[in-house]
Amino acid sequence: MKQYTICVFTENSIGLLNKITVIFTRRRINIDSLTVSETVRKGVSRFTIVIKHEKREEVEKLVRQIRKIVEVLAVFGYLNDEIVYNEIALFKVSTPLGGKPLDIETINRIHKAWVVYWGLDYVIIEKTGIEEEIFEFFKYLKPHGIIEFVRSGRVAVGKTTQGLVEYLPEEQEWEYYL
Numbered sequence: 001m002k003q004y005t006i007c008v009f010t011e012n013s014i015g016l017l018n019k020i021t022v023i024f025t026r027r028r029i030n031i032d033s034l035t036v037s038e039t040v041r042k043g044v045s046r047f048t049i050v051i052k053h054e055k056r057e058e059v060e061k062l063v064r065q066i067r068k069i070v071e072v073l074a075v076f077g078y079l080n081d082e083i084v085y086n087e088i089a090l091f092k093v094s095t096p097l098g099g100k101p102l103d104i105e106t107i108n109r110i111h112k113a114w115v116v117y118w119g120l121d122y123v124i125i126e127k128t129g130i131e132e133e134i135f136e137f138f139k140y141l142k143p144h145g146i147i148e149f150v151r152s153g154r155v156a157v158g159k160t161t162q163g164l165v166e167y168l169p170e171e172q173e174w175e176y177y178l
Contacts, residue, residue, distance in 0.1 A: 004059050
């Protein structure tokens, strides 16, 4: 199975997430990761959806179906080598008195992760990277006692020279964040 990242640019409207996810449900396609945020243009949101599927033709049909939703401004499907992507993970790790100490230098230099909060008997460490890097770091921290672990969905941009601006309709005046 291949992994696909589908980027959907939409008007920011109530109920749109349901309209989009119903298309996946009807086709019995599981969403592995879903990230939604506003873009640099006010009122325009970006959905980044990660799925695994065997047939590219089925994914292309899915993209065409999403394009039919009125509030959708643009949709793109990518394979992993066509995008730059990352996730973020937070690890709450036990640091009891007398316990095995964390090697902060290894955490920073080797794993490129950072302590973002020091508690009395735990720390919270932030790690960004691809899924494999995050789970490699998980294995490194596991002997120290992971109290809590959370991972975001994927954020991604295409490796093309075009940006969002080239794909959005021109008939409307867009407001930008400063």
